Amino acid sequence: MRKFLRACLCCVMFSPTLGHAAAFEEDPWLMLEKAGQAAHKLSYKGIFVYQSGHTVGNIQITHMNYPQGEFARVVSLDGAPREVLRQGNEAVIYSPQNEKVMIEKRRVQSSFPALLPGLSDMLKASYQAKLVGQERVGGRDGLVIQLLPRDHLRYGYRFSVDREFGLLLKSVMLNERNEALEQFAFSQLTLMPNTGMDWFHPNVERGKSYVMQPEENVVPNRAEGDGWKINHLPSGFVKIDQVSRVMPGKTVPVNQMIFSDGIASVSLFVETLEKGAVPKTGQLVQGAANIYANVIDGYQLIVVGEVPEAVVKQIGESVSFKK
Amino acid sequence: MKERISALMDDEIDADGADHLFKALKSDAELAGRWSTYHMIGDVMRGEAPLSADFSRKLMAQIDNEPTVLAPRKSSHHAHSFLMTAVASVAAVMFVSWMVLQQQAHSPSGDIAPTVAINSVSPESVNSYVVAHQNTFAGAGIQAAYYVRPVALSENGN
Numbered sequence: 001m002r003k004f005l006r007a008c009l010c011c012v013m014f015s016p017t018l019g020h021a022a023a024f025e026e027d028p029w030l031m032l033e034k035a036g037q038a039a040h041k042l043s044y045k046g047i048f049v050y051q052s053g054h055t056v057g058n059i060q061i062t063h064m065n066y067p068q069g070e071f072a073r074v075v076s077l078d079g080a081p082r083e084v085l086r087q088g089n090e091a092v093i094y095s096p097q098n099e100k101v102m103i104e105k106r107r108v109q110s111s112f113p114a115l116l117p118g119l120s121d122m123l124k125a126s127y128q129a130k131l132v133g134q135e136r137v138g139g140r141d142g143l144v145i146q147l148l149p150r151d152h153l154r155y156g157y158r159f160s161v162d163r164e165f166g167l168l169l170k171s172v173m174l175n176e177r178n179e180a181l182e183q184f185a186f187s188q189l190t191l192m193p194n195t196g197m198d199w200f201h202p203n204v205e206r207g208k209s210y211v212m213q214p215e216e217n218v219v220p221n222r223a224e225g226d227g228w229k230i231n232h233l234p235s236g237f238v239k240i241d242q243v244s245r246v247m248p249g250k251t252v253p254v255n256q257m258i259f260s261d262g263i264a265s266v267s268l269f270v271e272t273l274e275k276g277a278v279p280k281t282g283q284l285v286q287g288a289a290n291i292y293a294n295v296i297d298g299y300q301l302i303v304v305g306e307v308p309e310a311v312v313k314q315i316g317e318s319v320s321f322k323k
Numbered sequence: 324m325k326e327r328i329s330a331l332m333d334d335e336i337d338a339d340g341a342d343h344l345f346k347a348l349k350s351d352a353e354l355a356g357r358w359s360t361y362h363m364i365g366d367v368m369r370g371e372a373p374l375s376a377d378f379s380r381k382l383m384a385q386i387d388n389e390p391t392v393l394a395p396r397k398s399s400h401h402a403h404s405f406l407m408t409a410v411a412s413v414a415a416v417m418f419v420s421w422m423v424l425q426q427q428a429h430s431p432s433g434d435i436a437p438t439v440a441i442n443s444v445s446p447e448s449v450n451s452y453v454v455a456h457q458n459t460f461a462g463a464g465i466q467a468a469y470y471v472r473p474v475a476l477s478e479n480g481n
Contacts, residue, residue: 106458245455247451247452247455248451249451254455256455256456265456267452267455267456269452269455278443278448279443280443280444280448280449281443281444282443282444283444284444284445284446284449286446286449286453289453289456289457291444291449291452291453293443293444293449302449302452304449304452304453304456305456
């Protein structure tokens, strides 16, 4: 017994990172839950780097939580000076295009550092959460939590949570070879005292005319399309929404079904193959997304998702139509 | 010596400069065994087919044809060490193959298949779907795609 204890002690002594972190914090799931809440509750300002595939950009974020609600201003620092002003879930996007500034209104859900929606049992069924150590990100001390997929149907994630603020400092999506497919990381972060609102305005190419774009034409669609159904969803994925949306250049609205395992998401688009339209078939990778296209019984299917290739394919191949 | 064999195998030393190595290989059965081990490990690591028996035979023939001045007689000790090396080689190759298989087991999609199959899907043709997907779901922070969307995606091309 004494030997065993000594061995344990040695383990702790020789892995100070793990020993320290484990003694420090609680359940990694709880830490992630808290990080999700911190992103909404705290007022902060910082710059983060976003990388997806070969695309890299620096983004500045100012997020304030006032008694009247959450306000955020997000500005791209590289390339076109795109800006997003957000109040709660309502966002206005300003993007300069030639002589004009296009304005788009959108409903958005959480974005970095508020990446984590409510953590469900569904998520726990598909991933294992582990506190694996600590790292310094953007000058802040973070604890590293890994979400390990329980099967090959989804990617893994590595999160760093600020030790002091509880805020997400870094998020990396990793493929089966442990290569980063997409990542966000603060290079600078400070908490803000609650000041006035004078920061909450766009600063996009003043003097240009602003053009409001029509709102996205998306309506909920509860019906199961034109008699089509999904036979085998990859395990852990459930249908979370179904909408019908008008797409550019299409006369007929496209059906979109959205699937998720709690963190990864897949969209399935189904539309009637219009006369003269070129059928799309095959697979493609874009940034962190895998895309699968197929034509079944005169319908064009397109599957897009931040999941392994096999998963978009499985979803695309499991659609069947009543004849 | 190990390093030199390894370098030769990886073409870091040119064949002309390796004459003495061939000679040394011929004189040392253990080194000869090691040579083939290195070679097989290299092949397996690169995902190539393991060496054919023929290749090894040709190599040994080439080594035998090398003019030798001081070829030591094969003693029973040498035979023994050659056997041990052979066993070690097989074990090493099996280990490496196992590791490669382990890695492949984690990538059901396959490493070898090109990401873009022969198909009619171009990035442009699916732009609007990718954007629609990204606009719909907040998942792992996809919204950030707004801010650093590649040029191709910012247009409403379809």
